[in-house]
Amino acid sequence: MGVLQFQEILRLCDEILAISRAVDIEVKESNGVEGLSGIKCGTEAVHMGNSGEGIRKVVRNYYGYRARESSCCCSCSCGASVDSIEGLKGPSLGCGRPLERISLTSGEVVLDVGCGAGKEVIEAALRVAPGGLALGLDMTDEMLSLALENRRISGATNAFFLKGTMENIPLPDKSVDVVISNCVINLAQDKGAVLTEIFRVLKPGGRLAIYDTVVNDEVPSAAKADEDLWCACISGALTPVEYRQKLSAAGFSEIDVQIDTWAEPMEDLGNTRLGSAFITARRPGASDHFDPVDV
Numbered sequence: 001m002g003v004l005q006f007q008e009i010l011r012l013c014d015e016i017l018a019i020s021r022a023v024d025i026e027v028k029e030s031n032g033v034e035g036l037s038g039i040k041c042g043t044e045a046v047h048m049g050n051s052g053e054g055i056r057k058v059v060r061n062y063y064g065y066r067a068r069e070s071s072c073c074c075s076c077s078c079g080a081s082v083d084s085i086e087g088l089k090g091p092s093l094g095c096g097r098p099l100e101r102i103s104l105t106s107g108e109v110v111l112d113v114g115c116g117a118g119k120e121v122i123e124a125a126l127r128v129a130p131g132g133l134a135l136g137l138d139m140t141d142e143m144l145s146l147a148l149e150n151r152r153i154s155g156a157t158n159a160f161f162l163k164g165t166m167e168n169i170p171l172p173d174k175s176v177d178v179v180i181s182n183c184v185i186n187l188a189q190d191k192g193a194v195l196t197e198i199f200r201v202l203k204p205g206g207r208l209a210i211y212d213t214v215v216n217d218e219v220p221s222a223a224k225a226d227e228d229l230w231c232a233c234i235s236g237a238l239t240p241v242e243y244r245q246k247l248s249a250a251g252f253s254e255i256d257v258q259i260d261t262w263a264e265p266m267e268d269l270g271n272t273r274l275g276s277a278f279i280t281a282r283r284p285g286a287s288d289h290f291d292p293v294d295v
């Protein structure tokens with residue numbers, strides 16, 4: 001690793017540590033706040049509508065509830081998410097295992113978008129040490145609280161957690177080597193904006209390696225408006241063709257969408273099938289110090 005690169009990582013560390021401390025404080029404060037208990041998927045208190053903020057409110061309530069319940073596995077039933085590190089707390093709600101499909105090198109900076117309880121951040125942190133960083137971004141206080149506890153349990157001092165939204169990632173341009181994500185982008189109202197934001201924080205040559213739900217056909221608008229189906233990572237899913245188009249519009253190259261599984265047609269979705277996909281792409285430009293995706 002060159003000196004300049006090392007300095008850049010140190011500068012980034014400082015910036016991230018400052019944000020991370022703010023998250024620690026914010027999470028502690030929010031843990032004392034009443035008002036979310038008993039909320040299930042789709043609440044009487046908050047209605048989704050079709051605005052980005054309305055959807056985020058409902059999704060945040062749902063995943064706050066899931067974090068507190070720590071119940072198992074995404075109700076999308078879209079694929080297995082197996083923990084690779086034992087002893088960590090909280091639910092695993094993904095639809096695949098992106099870290100099983102990529103190579104990581106010590107010194108890299110990895111960002112997990114919608115990290116939930118942070119288990120994959122901890123795993124990535126161990127794989128990029130020494131010298132690398134793994135960052136987890138989530139908007140739900142209860143998930144971040146579990147993630148901070150998991151960092152403490154694992155002792156992974158190079159894992160950091162940021163509070164924020166995937167539509168507005170609190171990181172500088174061109175600061176990340178690898179973006180991973182597991183069953184999250186389908187939850188956004190504007191997936192194109194999220195992919196553009198991920199492109200912004202990736203370094204030139206940086207890569208995206210995510211799992212997400214996909215559908216094989218258009219989802220009826222009634223299903224899209226159904227809060228339960230949306231929160232369960234079902235009705236917000238894109239088709240593989242739409243995913244490719246949005247990645248391309250955001251500026252990515254080397255786009256690949258591999259379907260792992262297609263479920264049986266779902267009546268609630270007008271007989272559309274839900275699937276789980278491993279999606280890779282790259283921000284064009286010269287990469288500095290890592291190998292291509294290893295699939």
Ligand SMILES: C[S@@+](CC[C@H](N)C(=O)[O-])C[C@H]1O[C@@H](n2cnc3c(N)ncnc32)[C@H](O)[C@@H]1O
Pocket residue numbers: 056059060063074081091092093094095113114115116117137138139140143164165166167181182183184187188233
């Ligand atoms: C299905 S869970 C997946 C969590 C984790 N990736 C895993 O595999 O266990 C979705 C996660 O994305 C987070 N999330 C949803 N929408 C988000 C947004 N707009 N910005 C940031 N995080 C978001 C939720 O809080 C939740 O933790």
